[in-house]
Amino acid sequence: MTDPAFLYQQAHAALSGYPLRDARPTLVSISENVIFRVDTTGGERYALRLHRPGYHTAPEICSELAWLDALHASGLEVPLPVPGHDGQCLRTLPGDNGMTRHAVMFAWMDGNEPTPDIDPAAFARLGHITARLHDHSRHWTRPDGFVRKAWVPATMTGPHALWGQWDSVPGMTGAGRDLIAHCLRQVDAQLADYGTPPHRFGLIHADLRLANLLVSGTHTRVIDFDDCGLSWFMQDLAAALSFHEDHPHVPRWVDHWLRGYATSGPLTQADLDILPALVIQRRIQLLAWTGTHHDTQQVHSLGPDWSDRTLGLCQAWMQGRLLRHIG
Template sequence: MSDVVPSLSRADSPCAIAHAAMALYPPAERGVPRLLCLSENATYRIDLPGGGHRVLRVHRPGYHDATEIRSELAWLDSLHDAGLQVPRPICAMDGERLHHVGTAGMPGRHVVMFDWIDGVEPTPDIDPGSFARLGRITAHLHRHSRAWDRPRDFRRKAWTHATMVGPDAAWGQWQAAHGLDEGARDTVAHAMARAGAELAAYGEDAARFGLIHADLRLANLLIAGERTHIIDFDDCGFSWFMQDLAAALSFFEDHPRMPHWVTHWLRGYETVSHVGDADISVLPALITQRRVQLLAWGASHAHTEQVRSLGPDWNARCVTLCRDYLDGRLARRVGA
């Protein structure tokens, strides 16, 4: 896991809920919550009294309901049973993994505790071989997804063109991004219209569209020696299988090494499952669409350190990527 940052005040809502949640678990599973990450959810490291750690996720309100979260946990259970190394939810004293915890004067939030996975979050200097391992792991996820008989009450979000970059997109409106003049808006709009048309032609049949992780960016990987671990299935949902490759490039779609990452990811994926010509051809549309989805996310999170760390030219580079997609340069970079 990444370095621990100081705990928030007990008066802060997610921190107060994290402390209150400890009472749900057996004494051996209780510890002092220490904030690891505060983004959409609040994620805490729990140092166990007998040694070792756990991870406590305090869900943001209004994003997933209990059925959606239980569906995520059901997929993790099935992936684990199939031999894949994924985070494992921990049962509380009542035998349940999901709880709704509130404190006096504060709205409640869903909480889930997971086991700890050792590893280091990669940087853009990641060894391309790690992307080959990621491609192989992702192919195993997809193979499981295609074959899995999901529970009848299984429900997760669908990540389509409309829900990613449309007027009612789940992460906000890209048009609200700072610094976009009329020309920039026209470029992005044109790119999204073309991407939407390409994806409509590509289609959503079961061979191309299904249950995926949907957020396999560097922050959701842990590297431990020669092993690459996938964490944080909070955004898992239904989308194009190749969307998992687009998401793996998140925030670094215009990085000079991006073509090498794509090549190695595909090489690893092909050791398990076939990638067809149509899958390759649609990658520029998926990559550009994901970047514009992140542009929208950045507009609604402009106050956060994560968005500020992207730099003052990141939005302008989003427009450049859209232009490269429209001009065919992005396709040449990824070999589409």
């Protein structure tokens, strides 16, 4: 339910669980989750996240928060969960139709969301930050009960896809279905060969795209770990290109990201070789997402040719022309 009056009611219910005086919520965005900015008379500012009902379980959200706490303790600039009166960071609210909604509050982080015209040097900083995230992931001992979704072919573009089925997107033709199906068979085969050893596959952000960055001067901060989960580490680069995979600056973005990553993390030829498969799989996952969100302003902003451009990217990948100059 996205009725603003109801959402404000839920925001106030969530805020009652925190030791704040005169907390004033302001609706910032309604997307997968609902975000409120919270201001207090003392000048403090927070971000309140109301989770979409039925997507993440309470243990999954608590696992995300455990990783954020550990990342923050290691010195990375990530959202910091704020505990309530009871010392817990997760609030559970009664919703409509018997469904509950989870809520979490974070310390506010300043910065601006970059646009596709971002200085490519910001991608170098993002690559460096991502390498630090991955290094932490590889060495961090996850607490008992830690559980997050796995982002693999079955859950991204296969029968158990969590963002919808790509072959049900409005306007999909038989030729388009055949092209994507053939593309995904080859992607799946390449990923099976690449494998899931711990140096290649682990806990990642999984949605490190432009919309989930805050840029302030020379600082690039990572936000929105809502989709963090288990996948290939190089999936975070594929996600960084989300919705802009055919932008003319992509080769420069990728080059700078890889340079930044290499300053703090290892990269092998196999990691570079698998990138095109991960990028096209992500694009097809996003195509499925547009089908389940086809009435939203975000999907309308992609333009009427976005699906056709996706098929063009699939053709380019099949012909070995997608990111062919990387490395």
